Amino acid sequence: MGMALDTIDANDLMEWTMKELGGVKNRATDTAPAKYISPATANRKMNALRRLLTNAFDRKIVSENPGAKLEKEDEGSGIALWLKPDEERRLRAALNARGARHRKHWLRINADPRCNEVFDAEATFTDFVKPAVLFALNTGLRRNASVVAKFDGCRFDMLRHLPEWDAMPDR
Incomplete structure (x- = not known):
């Protein structure tokens, strides 16, 4: 802001907030x-500034605290994350690459003459990670809801909406 503490008023704080909200955190690139x-x-930055002004007011450096009257910006009800198509492609590619690494390792273990066939080379998945991620991705369930899900409660004809779990807590 570049101002003395005793010259800051509520209008200055509001202008600063509006300028902050219009600010760019990361500039656009070719890929993002x-x-x-x-x-x-x-709000986090404003809270730090409010704390500074409250401290100055408590120490009688300023005669009034302009930050005490300001309301926080509405942050919304939460963050909704949706994968963009390229992010989903990269996630699926990473899962496939991980499975290929596991399968290569399996073949090396199965080829060892000291071991009988330990792993099924024809298995669809090499471990639990890919099915769990694909289940969460296809149902839209959060981690906790997908962990407690029971397959007899799944309606696979309605993968994107499972009403039984709509009331599931976020944590």
């Missing part, structure tokens, strides 16, 4: 769009 400062980030 610009990322703007979120209301939560602006």
Whole structure:
């Protein structure tokens, strides 16, 4: 801000907040769009500034605290994450690459004459990670809900909406 503490008023703080909300956190590149400062980030910065002004007021450096009257910016009800198509492709490619590494390791173990065939070379999945990630990706369930899900409660004809789990807590 570049101002003396005793000259800051509520209007200055509001202008600063609006300028912050219009700010760019990461500039656009060829592969990603610009990322703007979120209301939560602006609120965190404003809380630090409020604390500074409250401390100055308590120590009688300023005669009033302009930050005490300001309300926080609305941060929304939560963060909704949706994978972009390229992110989903990269995730699936990473899962396939991980499975290929495991399968290669399996073949090396199975080829060892000291071992009988330990792993099934024809298995669809090499471990639990890929099915768990694909299940969560295809159902839209959060981690906790997908961990407690029972397959007899799944409606595979409605993969994107499972009403039985709509009331599942977030944690």
